[in-house]
Amino acid sequence: MNAQIQPVTTASDKPKAYGARGPAGQRMAAVWVPNWPLLVAMLAHNLDATQPAVLQRGRQVHVVSAAARAFGVRRHMALRAAQELCPQLHILDEDPDLAAREFEYIAQVVETIVPAVEIIRPGLLLFAARGATKFYGSEDAVCAAVIEALADRAQCEAQVGVANGILATILAARTMRVVAQDQTQEFLGPRPLTDLTYAAVTNQQQVALGQFLSLQQRLGIKTFGALAALPHAHVHTRFGDIGAWAHRLASGLDIREQSPTRQEPDITVSNALDPPVDRIDTAAFAARSLAQELHRILLEGSVTGSRIEIMATTSAGEELTRTWRTDDSALGAMSAARITQRVRWQLEGWLTASSIAQQRRRKAALAVSEIRAVPGSVSGASESQETLEHPEPVTLTRLQLTAQFVVPTQTHQESLWGRSDGANRRAQSAIERVQDLLGPHAVLALAPAGGHTYQDRITSGWWANQEAPARDGKQTWPGQLPSPAPATLFQDPWDIVVVDERNLLVTFNNRLGMSASPYAVIQTDPRWGVAKVAQPVRNWAGPWPIRTRWWTEQAQHCVYLQLVLDHQPALLAVYRQGNWYCEGIYD
Template sequence: MTERAIWRPRRFGRWVEVAAVRTLVLWFPDWPVTALALDGPEPMNLERPIAVVENNLVVACSAAARADGVKRGQRRRDAQARCPRLVVVASDAARDQRAFSPVVSSIEEQAPGVQIIRPGMCALRVRGPARYYGGEAEAAKVLQEALRERGLVGVRAGIADGPFTAEQAARLTRPAEPTCTVLTGESAQFLAPLPVRVLGGMSELSAAPRATRGATATGTDLVGLLDRLGVHTLGQFAAMSEERVRERFGDRGLRLHALAGGSDSRAIEPRTPPPELHREVAFEPPLEIAEQVAFGMRIAAEEFIAGIGAADLVCTELRVELLGDRGERSERVWLHPASFDAAAVVDRVRWQLGEDEGRLRSGVALVRISPEAVDAASHHRPAIFGTGPEERVHHALSRVQAMLGHRGVLTPAVGGGRWLAERQVLVPWGDRAVVTKERARPWPGSLPDPLPATVFPESRAVEVTSLGGYLVEVDERGNMSAVPGLFVEAGRKRAIAEWAGPWPVVERGWDAARTRRAHRFQVVDADGTGWLLVCDRGSWTAEARYD
């Protein structure tokens, strides 16, 4: 049986005949769900019904969710209606790629020259592995067995002429037969009965310019148009003449037409394995004292920074993973105002041990450090005429933080909420502000500008009375029992010269158990100092002071 020949353009306007590349595609079904179990401080149990959602649509789901009727392309509310106990997780392309990278590295240990098509799918030339392992199917079996040892079961393999046909072969496999081989020269016959919708996501395969006339060149629109024209299978599309396809769909449509006929001239472009920038240190026996762990990480931190510097990079975000002797795991991404050095890396390991003390209930058996984000070293070199005041401030605060700990130096950030204490967020120096309540959301009942200069971390208890000595109260309708005349704060009586209010603040009015209905007042005492007082069910507190 002869190989299928494909015409491919070359330089100087000549066309040469090249043979289709025998390709092995490895497909990891529902990879976004698998990535949840491989990446993160608390790996998720895949036996639970899980759905990964993007743009309110299910893009992947676990086997338990699929058994309850959840499927890809389903709306989120429909999936939750079919499976009320469904765990919904937002899609994260970075998480999928981060979890897939070590998997590809393990494949490269068995067969080099791997090209990542997308997270959860990769391709490689099968000729070399087939010669080494004794056949194409044997090579696929060896790779699947190596992945199974890593805990990745259910990996499917497709072998055919070209990546497109091999991908379709992998998608048609079953758990009992995880490998599908399309013989050389039989791609057209294999693809003929497949529906044209498999071309829906293939528009990026063409490097030709966009069509200037006719229908849009995207694969999804082309599928819809072909369906309206009565072309439902790849075989029917491949039977159309190339002249008519070019006239109607342009060069991209012609490229998809060639794929439908089994003519896939794409070559495998193996990735260049990234340099091993991460470092890990195993402790035997496990260490229980943080200072001992930090001391043991000094050499590894220096090698880590030196390795990144050799690539003319600096680390701006650091991932630290701590593994306990009993299987506990602590993982966190640390930020830096500028870039990490060896001392800063060791500090982060020490701080994480202190803050995650409850999560690690046994000694530390392994510490792994890896760059989460890097930047060109040229962007962090000092200026010609000095570093300036910002660099001096950073240096001073970083030294104080190294002596006092992670939360020894805090910087303020503004958050959201109706109460001033909620909007005042303190962030450790160098970290990114993480607020539980977004500032941009509307907060009915929140205080408008100008805001008080002094906000009490904890509201101070006060007592507001009338001039006659009667306690002032406010009912649910905002009616006051008496006119406020004075208030007592920290044992000191202050006469009220002016006042304004009340302004109601209602939270969770729909929940009788958690509802809160309070009223704000602005008062000015005899000394001219302004106060922000709150009356909550007869109890008065001072929320802030206008200095």
């Protein structure tokens, strides 16, 4: 595979004059399909829109359908509580690949109205509003045309909004508004700062943004107007890149101010696919190599791009093009793994027939059959209007990736206190390499969270889908176990026996009174190498009672002890339902 760097000079490379605060946000339109991941999941399971359904993430509700919301089901609600409110609730698993693949059909429908679109994430896309407005006569007419096309061809409800700047445009779509050019500040000013999450591109950006928003809440900065009133330089100095990013969006500007004195050419890498490719796995392998090459070139040039254009050439000579917006605050735009993910999503959309299109064809076929059942009701003209689309299989002969709107990025040098991000970047690259080899679910990430027990204070999730913990780990939980925490926690606690001097089991009564002091621990787990050998207890601390879910039938009463042994590591022992378990060890 020979990747070639092909600098592309466009009209945007010419210097432009900007004001003192940089360019005003570009006039854009956003198309937002509410609950898109749930919509396609319901379609894949042949569920009607009137049936209550949710997407689960962990043990909580992540996305709620309108029918489920009518029963009182809400986001972040426990699944068990949601099922109690709605016994007929359909609980579905989230499938990012399916959501991205099906959204290609939505983008194709929108492109019948406007010339080019940019996908921010599955369910949300942008397009320049100026050209479409000239063609249709007004911005309201553009919005109406897009909504009508999606309702007719994709049978889905979409919301469209127009405004200046990325954030204002996204929020305009969520509120179905056309914001006048001179009303951006008035539109954004009173809105809560938490709306910034709608503009985040990657999961890592969402995690960093969650920490930033938590700090702003404690500082009393709760609206876009309050943040925009602060000097940009001060926000950047105090809060770093995420603060600068948030301040620009809160001010109604685009994400990054392009320098008029240094214009970087677009960076392109391409590869001829010989033999032609019609399988997703083969195309994804070629895409990964190109993504790694493009990412390497961006890193070596210390540049970043705000858009990744994916172009594929078919065996019929047709060029398929799609643009994805990236997190251009990061060196190299996106990691190689995330670029590969976007390319794979796009290739699946091109090579796989859309379920939405298939459903539309089935409905159209049913409508035609019903009309033909009425004698003399179908003319030649009406039959031509009901012609069904049967796309030919796609075979790819060439694949090309282009980083667009390339600008220099800040140097990643040591901070004031001597800390460098180089080690973190190398560690992240190594983790993403493992994901490339073993898959996205090969690496688990741990994060501190809030809770009473040590187990509750650690949450885990896939590295590729990191989210801020639902429970704040910085807050103090009344009655929580004291520090220090064990060096090792066992996911599955193993059995032990804690006895007193008379070799009787140490127990607790209803008033949490201990029957006797711990004298020895009989360790029965084979991980200790010797089974059923009593180890004397040299010292102990506790007891600490914990009552969990006391308001439910699954309520548990636990009592914890720290046991220091003579010739073994100290143990974290828990007494639960008449038995002793070891949950962790101290080094």
